[in-house]
Amino acid sequence: MTEKKQVPVITVDGPSGSGKGTVGQMLAQKLGWHFLDSGALYRITAFASQAQGIDMTDETQVAQVAKDLDIKFIPQKNAPPSVSLAGKEIGDALRTEEIAELASQVAVMPQVRAALLLKQQAFARLPGLVADGRDMGTNVFPAARLKIYLTANPEIRAQRRYKQLKEKGFDVNLARLLEEIQVRDARDQARTVAPLKPAVDAHILDSSGLDAQEVVQKVLDLLDSKTGSIK
Numbered sequence: 001m002t003e004k005k006q007v008p009v010i011t012v013d014g015p016s017g018s019g020k021g022t023v024g025q026m027l028a029q030k031l032g033w034h035f036l037d038s039g040a041l042y043r044i045t046a047f048a049s050q051a052q053g054i055d056m057t058d059e060t061q062v063a064q065v066a067k068d069l070d071i072k073f074i075p076q077k078n079a080p081p082s083v084s085l086a087g088k089e090i091g092d093a094l095r096t097e098e099i100a101e102l103a104s105q106v107a108v109m110p111q112v113r114a115a116l117l118l119k120q121q122a123f124a125r126l127p128g129l130v131a132d133g134r135d136m137g138t139n140v141f142p143a144a145r146l147k148i149y150l151t152a153n154p155e156i157r158a159q160r161r162y163k164q165l166k167e168k169g170f171d172v173n174l175a176r177l178l179e180e181i182q183v184r185d186a187r188d189q190a191r192t193v194a195p196l197k198p199a200v201d202a203h204i205l206d207s208s209g210l211d212a213q214e215v216v217q218k219v220l221d222l223l224d225s226k227t228g229s230i231k
């Protein structure tokens with residue numbers, strides 16, 4: 001067990017558009033805990049590698065970028081944390097479909113995953129951490145107090161991504177988004193190192209017919225039933 005034992009961790013894993021980011025942030029805010037958007041680390045690795053003009057298929061070089069990342073997450077109220085790279089705010093450039101696709105490609109590389117592992121575990125600080133991603137419960141925080149695996153059907157996930165991207169002013173096409181999401185999910189599930197899958201002790205929640213608030217409540221109920229109220 002690599003995570004610090006005394007720090008409670010809730011992991012929220014699942015495919016794109018399952019709602020894990022929104023749910024994770026709301027949970028962290030409700031509990032007053034820290035929040036880790038681990039996908040952002042893969043996106044930043046892709047973004048920084050692209051900005052440095054390195055060969056994105058060269059695992060050693062991309063892993064070196066991941067090791068050297070100088071990043072800060074600045075928490076925002078009711079919004080995802082803003083990200084700064086080497087002291088410069090990145091803004092929504094991380095949220096494009098191009099960066100999502102490149103992130104999924106570099107996430108296949110074992111050296112990149114190894115470089116990001118300790119960085120992710122360092123987010124576990126008191127009073128607690130909510131960690132969202134693909135392998136939080138299986139790999140990064142295997143001893144987490146509560147593990148959630150969020151799913152939703154692909155059409156609903158594509159619609160959620162569509163809405164999020166439109167709100168950020170991106171020009172997106174729903175049918176293409178659905179295809180891209182399915183390609184990325186397939187790659188994330190098929191990779192040999194830390195693939196997207198529920199931990200054996202994860203609670204699987206289908207968010208298809210639920211809003212974020214309802215999912216958060218279900219997770220809080222699970223937390224209470226496991227540990228008694230810890231708020």
Ligand code: DC
Binds near residue numbers: 100103104132134
């Ligand atoms: O959650 P996201 O869309 O920001 O993640 C972008 C990509 O990063 C996703 O396609 C897979 C990868 N990822 C991963 O492999 N492991 C994680 N813990 C989080 C994200």
